[in-house]
Amino acid sequence: MRKALAFSLLAAILGGCASNPADRDIGGTWINQAAIDAASKGGSLREALQANGPNLEWDVNTKAGQARYTNGFENVEGKLVDDQSGTWKVDFYGSSASELRRDGRSLHQAATENEPDQTFEQAKDPAPEGAPLGANFERALYGSYLGGSWKIASGPGEGSTVQFQSDGSVQGLPGADRYALCLAGDCASMSGGNDTIWLQQAGQGNSWVFTRKGKKLDIFQAVNNAHADEMPTLSPGAQQWELVKQ
Incomplete structure (x- = not known):
């Protein structure tokens, strides 16, 4: 009986850790560090972006239920929905949805019919407050590449x-x-x-x-x-x- 009770308590503790909101929170600004790292090896910038893109930066506001991204050409905004399993769905108006999930210190964007898997990280040197979407990626790229x-x-x-x-x-x-x-x-x-x-x-x-x-x-x-x-x-x-x- 005591072993069963102890097991139940342990399961509850582990379950609580697994569902820790901090582990699932994807709020903030995330940049495509993989593209920056590839470019910074000293090769073609265009090839690095094509191989690791197309998206450059995500800005996620979980409290407002909004998420937006830029691919350097357009800014796209969608409605953010939490399915309580750790995966967040971004519904875009008139187009397919994206799925985002936090993996430690990284943000993972699941592959779709139109886009491959992509991974993002939070900027180490954020752009000034009020900067346009994509400014964090550019700031990190410029500092690393040139x-x-x-x-x-x-x-x-x-x-x-x-x-x-x-x-x-x-x-x-x-x-x-x-x-x-x-x-x-x-x-x-x-x-x-x-x-x-x-x-x-x-x-x-x-x-x-x-x-x-x-x-x-x-x-x-x-x-x-x-x-x-x-x-x-x-x-x-x-x-x-x-x-x-x-």
Whole structure:
């Protein structure tokens, strides 16, 4: 009898641990760290995003019953429903639902007919409060993919040190004070399969094609191969800079 009672108490304790709300809570902002890690190995940004995407960031508000995500092209919002088993369902208006589940410190998005399994993690260096959806992913990507110091090996400003900041600012690159990596959307459609970066100064800028191979970053003028009545298709032209990671 005592053994049965002890077993019942143990089961109740374990059951309580298993259903701990903190273990199921998926509230917060989650970023596609796998895509960032893949890109940061020093290869093609576009290939890393395609292999680990398409979604870049989730913002989940369990109290309000809302969840939204961005794939870099569009922001999608849905209604969040808890099925009490640890899985949360996100119902979107006019499209299929997504299932989210917390796995330790990660957020798992189950595969659907249209999307593969994806895993997200909470940002270690969150974007400022009020930042738009996707800003946390961009901040983490910029810091990891282009962070640190780069030396201009050839091109304007040769010998100078360049620093790309996680907030999208850049120092030491002649003619530029801001930058943005192309992740998805129109810029990707016009890239011709190349990686592109937007460089601007005082609000005026242009797209450039770049290649990243380990510690070497080459930036080229972007040449439009399309006709005037066609969507632009960019390819690398003359090399403008060769940067080497220090």
